[in-house]
Amino acid sequence: MEDEPPPQGVSAKALEATLLSALKMLDVGKWPIFSLCSPEEIKLIRQACVFGSAGNEVLYATENDEVFVLGMNCSGCLGTGDMQSTIEPRRLDSLCGKKIACLSYGSGPHVVLATEEGEVYTWGHNAYSQLGNGTTNHGFVPCQVSTNLVNKKVIEVACGSHHSMVLTSDGEVYTWGYNNSGQVGSGSTANQPIPRRVTSCLQNKIVVNIACGQMCSMAVVENGEVYVWGYNGNGQLGLGSSGNQPTPCRIAALQGIRVQRVACGYAHTLVLTDEGQIYAWGANSYGQLGTGNKSNQSYPTTVNVDKDRVVEIAACHSAHTSAAKTQSGQVYMWGQCRGQSVTFPHLTHFACTDDVFACFATPAVMWRLLSVEPDDHLTVAQSLKKEFDNPETADLKFLVDGKYIHVHKVLLKIRCEHFRSILNNDDEIIEMSEFSYPVYRAFLEYLYTDNIRLPPEDAIGLLDLATLYRENRLKKLCQQTIKQGICEENAIALLSAAVKYEAQDLEEFCFRFCINHLTVVTQTQGFADMDHDLLKNFISKASRVGAFRN
Incomplete structure (x- = not known):
């Protein structure tokens, strides 16, 4: 499908339509x-x-x-x-x-x-x-x-x-x-x-965030305090010791600092404060604390990520990798990255922390459930596509084969010279008998989307319409659809249509197809019903290209 250029205009009525989430x-x-x-x-x-x-x-x-x-x-x-x-x-x-x-x-x-x-x-x-x-x-x-x-x-x-x-x-x-x-x-x-x-000292606290290392647990409470428990052999609890902790214990070294989020690696911990600052502690054999060395730390240590405010931290209990994203959208990584030890935060070309774990973590697993956020904004082209055949916003109906197609006058006038000359402001219903319902619906939908959706046999009728309305781009799309759908059974019918509508490129394509599949094509019903003059021309032309040579 081609890129969809935005339409040149749209009725006020259409713009009032509800925009659905995309x-x-x-x-x-x-x-x-x-x-x-x-x-x-x-x-x-x-x-x-x-x-x-x-x-x-x-x-x-x-x-x-x-x-x-x-x-x-x-x-x-x-x-x-x-x-x-x-x-x-x-x-x-x-x-x-x-x-x-x-x-x-x-x-x-x-x-x-x-x-x-x-x-x-x-x-x-x-x-x-x-x-x-x-x-x-x-x-x-x-x-x-x-x-x-x-x-x-x-x-x-x-x-x-x-x-x-x-x-x-x-x-x-x-x-x-x-x-x-x-x-x-x-x-x-x-x-x-x-x-x-x-429970213990969390009994009367409201927790707002949790995380787990391999064998430890963390909780952030609503006032920004951090409580930790479990294995502490690498100092990953941040308590200044290496002894295990069987019940939650507050990290005293973070007194006066309001933590918003905590993230745990295999045996290291990161926290993000309300001021956009990172603190890290625990195992550091791969530089995963970002301190510039490989020494373990049992106390919270500041991690310097440029001078920008950090808005997201990332770690995963199965890896020794750390990542962060700043307010300006820059993504940094450090720790074990593809087997190497990166001891300082390294600026990447990524747009999200998830890509750090896809490309550099071992194993390559996700640190969180990756989700797409709804985007409530639609482009003008997307909005128009949704409004095609919508009776709630339309101000004109075409009656074709007993069925209605709902459209917007202003869009038809903007998109098609034919309608610009024939439509009146007082038109409400227009009956159409020259073309079938599938063909005319496909044409009107094309004016909203710049694309056609039709089987090749119906595309012949649309080619007729495009010729009548002098829609040259639509003629090209019809010919493309016909070429993609040609087969032995419909080849003669498609060739006849190409001749009728003076589509020379399509005529040549259909003729070559017939010659390349001559034995099967000449046994089809379409060949038996072929117009006499067209048959004479076909045989003559086929003879000139050596189709009947022994």
């Missing part, structure tokens, strides 16, 4: 696993998450809220009911129609998903009860987690290697799963088979 296509081209999907499938994707030990699994949702998975299916993490890998997208019927709000995954892997209604579904690896269903049996299909979450709306989810955490709309945190280092915050190191609320 969604951009999600750019997933940098993630290798999407090479298994067809271009048609990719165009429909509106949400996606690449996960797994090597980025070999993916879940995605389409514009129709259908959910598909494909990949290796380790531990049944695709939720298809088995452990069979698949290179063809498989539909998860149990999740179709449920709008996905957020998703996270562990190392097993296991998957935790929340819907926009606040329901939680889990599946996959479950040796440590990380699915929250009270068992240690792997979950091969998505199952809702309801224990202790009844009447709770979950708005955020996070997974460590083998533990899970959710945040509810009323600011409560619930955890379950592996707890060898106190990462579920219960005060013990016993695994937790079902969701339980994290």
Whole structure:
């Protein structure tokens, strides 16, 4: 299809029409696993998450809220009911129609998903009860987690290697799963088979953001304080020590600093303040703290990202990579990047932090559920396309073969010289008998879209109309459609049309096609019914090009 130039004008009535949301296509081209999907499938994707030990699994949702998975299916993490890998997208019927709000995954892997209604579904690896269903049996299909979450709306989810955490709309945190280092915050190191609320010093706090490292957990409360618990062998809790923490503990070193977001890598932590500043701590063997060296830090340390205000931080518990985006749209990365150690924030050419993980993280997995945001703005051309045959905004009707086609006088006058000369302001209904309904509808739609949608046989009628109305560009489009749809059965009919409408280029094309398929074409009904003069000319011309030579 050609690019659509904006129309030269539009009626006030048409501009009053309601503009429906238009969604951009999600750019997933940098993630290798999407090479298994067809271009048609990719165009429909509106949400996606690449996960797994090597980025070999993916879940995605389409514009129709259908959910598909494909990949290796380790531990049944695709939720298809088995452990069979698949290179063809498989539909998860149990999740179709449920709008996905957020998703996270562990190392097993296991998957935790929340819907926009606040329901939680889990599946996959479950040796440590990380699915929250009270068992240690792997979950091969998505199952809702309801224990202790009844009447709770979950708005955020996070997974460590083998533990899970959710945040509810009323600011409560619930955890379950592996707890060898106190990462579920219960005060013990016993695994937790079902969701339980994290209390201790969070009891009367309203939490606004959560994150998990491999074996630690973090929560930001509404006043900007950060609470941490779990494994601390690399100083990833930011408490100035390396001892594990079995219950939430406030990071005292951030006193007076209001944190908005927290992000966890494998064993390092990033926070973003309300002033757009980054602090980092924890493991640093790949430079993932961005401090210019590879020394671990157990206290929060300032990360200098140019002089611009940072608006987004990114890290993933399966990688040693860090990324940030500034207010001006610049994206920086540091840490383990394609096997190299980048110890200072490095300015990239990317437009989003997601691309850092697609191209440089090991493994290449997503740090969040990647989503397309609705774009409520339509161009003039898109608006007009939606208004074709809309009775609510139209001020003129064509009656063709007993059917109405609703249009706008001003647009027809602007787009077509024929209508400019014949339309009157008092016209309300015009009867059309010269052309069929499909042909005339296609013509009017062309005036709104600059494109035609017709089978080649109907395109002959549209070619007749284009000739009558002196629409030269439309004639070219008709000829192109006819060329693309020619076959042995319709070749003679198309040739006859080309001759009738003096479309010399099309006539030559159809003639060559007939000669190249002469044996079959001469046995068709179209050849038997061929006009006598056209038949004589065809035989004469075919003879001149040697079609009947022995």
